[in-house]
Amino acid sequence: MLKISVNSLKPGTRLGKDIYSKDSKLLLRRGTFITQAHLNVFAKRRIREVYILESDLPVKVLPDFECVYNNCLNTVKSFMLRAKLGEGLDFEEIGETIDSLFEQVLNQADILKKMRLIKKRGEYLFSHSVNVALLCMLLGKWLDCEPVTIKELGLAGLFHDIGKVYVDEAILNKPGRLTAAEFEHIKKHTLLGYIFLNDNSWINKSISSAVLMHHERADGSGYPLGKKGYDVNFYAAVVAVADIYDAITSDRVYSPKRSPCVAIETIWDESFGRLNPKITKVFFDRMTSFFMGKRVLLSNNQEGTVVYVDPGEPTKPTVMAGNRLYNLRVDRSISIKRVID
Template identity: 30%
Template sequence: MSVVAVSQLKLGDKLAGDVLTPLGSTLFHKGKVIQGREIEILKAFMVQQVSISDDRNRTMPPNQDGSDEIQEQNAGLIKAPAAPIPFDDEYERLVELLKKTFKSAAAGEIPVLELRQQLEKVLRHIGSYNPLTFAPRSFKQPEYMYHSSAACALTSYLIAQWVGLPQKDWMQIAMAGLFHDIGNSRIDPDILFKPSGLTPDEQEKMRRHTTVGYQLLKNVAALNEGVKLAALQHHEREDGTGYPLNLTSEGIHTYAKIIAIADIFHAMAMNKPYRQGQSPYLVLEQIKSDAFGKLDPAYVTVFVDRVTQFHNGTLVRLSDGRTGEIVFSDRVYPTRPWVSINGTIVNLTVERQLYIKEVIK
């Protein structure tokens, strides 16, 4: 291991230890290979020196000069199309099954076992899912309700893990996500998909989806009570301002508290028949503000922190139209990362008039 000034770093150097910001956040982890972007970021954070591995095999990034591509062309090699991602295939099968379920639920028939088996297949590939960047491969806006239920199941499954619930609860909470809006199967479609605001009478009818959902599920022996209560309580709020029973924090089931966070996130970030989805980062900021009195603040904090951890290197479009790459997420302001745009670092914690409008991936 050697300590080297940042000005002396060369492409291919490998970090021998974590690099921290002056405030103690991790900028780069041990083992990171240094390239031009990393040097730029280190200088932006005014890091003076770093520890690197003694094995200083400096290599250029693949294809930087196009030689790999030229060699493939000269050899007559043609890359095969990328294989379908198993996650996307299984997710689409789950959505198709949910369509059938919502139709059959109106007649009182719910294929719980079939849904659980398909959900298990999706969850085998949960590593391919990130709530902040996920977009269904094929999405038709009239199918919003089914995508919302599927995405809510996956996000709730992750939140259950992140907040430290026992493993036995993970699948049950995912099932609660699938069924939380099952009561919508008996709501008038003209109300459900109305593009304009609802009248007070229509709002009251819409709110009944919680009690209708519970009635549909209450005698289903294959579901535990938490799943059923999540359908009933996912619109309850910590301060008692929710519905249908105006419960306060102590009376709301843990499953319902988790489903509420996932439900709000996807309801705001996903495209609906009558409006475009919002920036997922703005949605997270809204959820954080709602945590004061409305949502479980501990669960919200964990959700926001964890869902924003994975995005260094993610391409994003800012609200002013510029495109850049997330290079650092401050743990104090996880929804306002630093973005590199053509070599310039834009600190969104300082430039508050800007925000991430779209995650490009």
């Protein structure tokens, strides 16, 4: 039951509670469909608010995913270019961006598919930032985090590579393999992003720390601090998983995009000692259902449908192609080349 103003009441809505006159006479029963005549009586009797059944509320139409995505992409591009010139972050602009992504992550069905179908445009850094923000929020949702935590995870994802605006573009966009010195230069983006965010006082410390630590690994092999285990901030550990997934499934200057299977397998390999197991467990559980029923292209160029996924190895499902069943756990020579839909 929900109390609403009579001004916003539409004919056809059902009453959620009986209405009585000032002298306690029953005027209308709960469940009555409101007509224009009832609205006129309410106005005459100065009844300003009534209870309605919540099930009668109009269903809110979710904004189009691609539209929201492209708006966010423009915002990211604009604040990153301003950050490069030394300008701070606009609290309201960023807040609106995160709210719009949060609404999509919470209510949009099959967001991973929607992300896959987005036609990429512009620089990788900008789309990668939006993608990692979306994936961090999705992981937050899967981990049953509170809304405020999911939004902060989104901010950590959105800003994780902001320090790259301060590194040498020629090195950042170098198509070939980086030299050791060039890699050392790129590594600075973690610290540079952290310093930039700390100058924006409204940014929570766990978000700036996540940006600093998103390349740290639990075995101490990461950078810039070589932190170990749970010393790696939780937000940073979420960003790490999202970052690997998006980097592998996106086109980059030095490598074309690969299938989600390759990303999942990489995260699987890293989940033994390098990534946070609480996060990777939820990731694999969800990815098991992600593959069920999907159309896939196999490495032997056969198209088929995933009919069974083993939770222990979600990237090696059983696929029905034509009238043949391929169990990819057994037939290791065949793999999934691409997820079609």
